[in-house]
Amino acid sequence: MSKPDVAAERKDQIVRATVDCITKHGYHNFSMQDVARTAGVSKGIIHYYFLNKDDLMMSVLDKVSGDIENIIAADMESISSPIEKIKVFIAVAFDIVRSTKEYYQVNMDFWTQINQKKEVRQVVSRHYAKFRDSCAKVIEEGVKQGVFRQVNPQHQASLILATVDGVSLQWLFDEAVYDYTEIVKTASESLLNNLVVK
Amino acid sequence: MSKPDVAAERKDQIVRATVDCITKHGYHNFSMQDVARTAGVSKGIIHYYFLNKDDLMMSVLDKVSGDIENIIAADMESISSPIEKIKVFIAVAFDIVRSTKEYYQVNMDFWTQINQKKEVRQVVSRHYAKFRDSCAKVIEEGVKQGVFRQVNPQHQASLILATVDGVSLQWLFDEAVYDYTEIVKTASESLLNNLVVK
Amino acid sequence: MSKPDVAAERKDQIVRATVDCITKHGYHNFSMQDVARTAGVSKGIIHYYFLNKDDLMMSVLDKVSGDIENIIAADMESISSPIEKIKVFIAVAFDIVRSTKEYYQVNMDFWTQINQKKEVRQVVSRHYAKFRDSCAKVIEEGVKQGVFRQVNPQHQASLILATVDGVSLQWLFDEAVYDYTEIVKTASESLLNNLVVK
Amino acid sequence: MSKPDVAAERKDQIVRATVDCITKHGYHNFSMQDVARTAGVSKGIIHYYFLNKDDLMMSVLDKVSGDIENIIAADMESISSPIEKIKVFIAVAFDIVRSTKEYYQVNMDFWTQINQKKEVRQVVSRHYAKFRDSCAKVIEEGVKQGVFRQVNPQHQASLILATVDGVSLQWLFDEAVYDYTEIVKTASESLLNNLVVK
């Protein structure tokens, strides 16, 4: 019980090193050797804990998705008003992109696997589903309370996520294209404008 | 006289083969050998026409971006009303994703190069800038005509593109998540709702 | 305890195989595959121990230069008279060429890198500098003892090395051109004639 | 008769371009494409005039050897005194190295082929034989006239060539090692000292 789970610790250490490698060298330009060096372990031990590189990558995806989910969940928890909750959701989602740009890009890197790796696609779509659901639940509550119009919660949730991803994408390609704070404000207003009863 | 430009033809043939390879095997999982086989030419000739794999990839990016730009430009040309123009813009943009899913995914694959290849980032951001500009010009005209509210055209154009990309992304990860036609309708309404004077 | 330094052993094994390959196929006409085959190892392991082919070649150069230096140094050590020392130096230098013809040719092959590889040039010139210095020191001693004329030691050392290289070169191109023993005798006499007080 | 030999002209043009390429990129680091570009002709035409790259290289060797031979022959022609003739021979030989360093290095590059290409070895050894013979003939005449000691003309000729090559070699590896003019003076004195009756 008090014995720390060495295996779990080692695995986490390796996964974190992998994230670092992806951040630094890009999704396809790092080697197991790089991971070993970064983690300060031997190459062999990585294959002891992970079946192969794909298996390691799935763990990275789990971690990255999970971390992002946790941040959002934590920030929404303490709020009760549906309007405020949605506002926070949007604000936090945008903020994750800005404050952990590299992390968000690691997440993006998995998008290229849509066609190639069924498992990746499943994890990512489950991750999006979670987001949509937690967001939709808030919208549903708002509708019930009468503060939101009679909208399709799932669709509106999708639009919110879509706006965050799409706006971020353009900004990541060229940060000079707009002031991030400004566009976030505009985006938030537009999204809420579609929800709130006037 | 009857001899067409062999070089241009061959280059195009190779680029098209490369698009096929990316579609089939993924952005990072195809080899020059694959391209050669697909194009029905020898490995050597690819390096005769393209400096290296990166150079070939840039040609692919140019083609894909250009094709998408051309389709949208062609479809908007004949319309004069700003409202109708925006409606068509949104409809066509969404439709490109649906009707040429693989093609759009090839485009997406380049997104992961944000951090790694400066040149890719520049081309993609220029591509987005073109879209935003052509969209913003229509919005500007609508504002001038008084059919649109006093909005920031560039920001609204960004939101439109963002919504198309973001909505498509979720759908590409899981087509069962919503009926594409339905979500497109909802998205269009929301976007126009933010623009049109009521 | 009984485990010798695997890395050093393997590196030496590969370097020796490379010397064999250069001897057999020529400086520019052997492949890493050839080295692997000759050393009885896999292609991959060569790149594990050496950064690349250039790096391997530098190790070959180091070995060849070092070996030649060591032979000469060892043979001169036990002698004290400057005249005898110079005689031995000349004799041994000529003898190395004759008895390890291929080895000397490997050495020669690096000469063509004067223009191309700065690092090779530096190593070779340092190698020559060592030779000149050790030879010049003997001459200096001879001058001090009054057995040699008042000559410039460095220049005379250069002439000695030059004669060995130049004479060997002609012989390597056509062994029938002269009896090596004879020309060595003539060369030695000429060189000593320039040094010794009469 | 008045029709200029187009073929010979073209061949010469290509050979000269090849010398340029070797000078610039090194003996083994230039391609037929480089030669074509440098000569301003197509790749195909080179293979029309030369069987293959080896054949072209042999022509280069012929040219370089011949040019050096011609310069020396021309400079010795007008002189009658054996002592002066030898002095000029030595001076001119050293001067060729200094004034056409790159050219001399192209010549040197062929040395690596000793083991690999029988034909190269034959041409180079014939080239050296010519030098030795023309030098030996002068020495013989000097001996006959009684101005030179009773030496073996071929051996002394060899020593002269050897000294030029060997001294030049050290200098090419490190020009700072000695003042070329100085070492040439020392070398000349030593060589003549061995020949001239005192």
Add this chain to the structure above:
DNA sequence: CATGAATGAGATTTCATTCAT
């Protein structure tokens, strides 16, 4: 004569994975 598109063999190099220690 001349061109340059096309080929295909082969070279260097990288790297996930295995396995004896």
Add this chain to the structure above:
DNA sequence: GATGAATGAAATCTCATTCAT
């Protein structure tokens, strides 16, 4: 558990040579 030496497949790229035009 842990190491790192070793493998071998595969990838990119180069280039002499050929040949239809």
